[in-house]
Amino acid sequence: MRGFDDSTVPSSQNAFSASFLHRFNQQDEPPTSGEADVAGPWHVEEILGDGFGLFRAGESLERGFAPYAVFQGRWLALLAAAVLPGTGRDAAFRLHKERRSGGFAVESARGEVVGRCELFDENLIQALHMADCLLRNPEGMASFLEAAGPLGLERAGAILDSRVG
Numbered sequence: 001m002r003g004f005d006d007s008t009v010p011s012s013q014n015a016f017s018a019s020f021l022h023r024f025n026q027q028d029e030p031p032t033s034g035e036a037d038v039a040g041p042w043h044v045e046e047i048l049g050d051g052f053g054l055f056r057a058g059e060s061l062e063r064g065f066a067p068y069a070v071f072q073g074r075w076l077a078l079l080a081a082a083v084l085p086g087t088g089r090d091a092a093f094r095l096h097k098e099r100r101s102g103g104f105a106v107e108s109a110r111g112e113v114v115g116r117c118e119l120f121d122e123n124l125i126q127a128l129h130m131a132d133c134l135l136r137n138p139e140g141m142a143s144f145l146e147a148a149g150p151l152g153l154e155r156a157g158a159i160l161d162s163r164v165g
Contacts, residue, residue, distance in 0.1 A: 035088035041139045042081035044074060052077040054084070078147035082140040086133025093132070095125045 014021070045060055045067070047053045052074045053067030061067070068084075071077040095117065096105040106115040106125065117124060134140050145153060 035085075038084050038088040040081065040085050040137075042068070042084060042143070044077040044081060046074070054080055075147045075149065078143045082134060082137075082144035082147065083130050085137055085140055086130050089129075089133055091125075092129045093125045095120065095122055 016024075041057045042054055043057065045053050045055055047061060047067065047070060051070045051072045053061065054069045054071070054077050055061075055065060055067055059065035069077070069080055071080065090109060092109050093114070094107045094109075096107065097120070098104075099120070100116075103116040103118045104120050105113045106117060106128075108114045134144055148156065
């Protein structure tokens with residue numbers, strides 16, 4: 001975890017004094033700090049000649065902050081803004097390592113078996129985690145939908161309309 005001395009936050013742009021933050025940094029981080037660091041909300045800002053930067057709320061180039069990440073395409077920055085909050089959360093699902101009848105058990109974070117896979121597919125479990133995080137984060141979902149673009153939304157809207165009779 002980043003400490004105050006490694007911070008990308010200019011001290012002139014923080015409500016807390018540099019000396020307070022330095023003293024506070026001497027304490028251990030709570031277990032929730034990893035999630036808080038990536039929770040967002042995030043916004044995308046064009047960086048002339050460099051692409052599109054991803055910034056936390058309250059941060060911008062104009063205020064002297066470095067972007068968390070920079071992407072060549074705006075849609076990629078929006079996609080990162082959508083999924084980044086999920087990277088700090090504990091895994092929503094776990095795949096049992098032993099195959100049982102019917103396949104490998106898929107377990108929820110609460111320990112309930114919620115499904116099974118014929119193959120040991122950790123990528124599927126990670127994707128389910130990300131999708132679960134999007135479902136729980138309306139801001140992330142909005143960024144994801146915006147990243148899809150007008151044509152993607154139009155096509156998805158037609159499919160959704162046909163499903164919701």
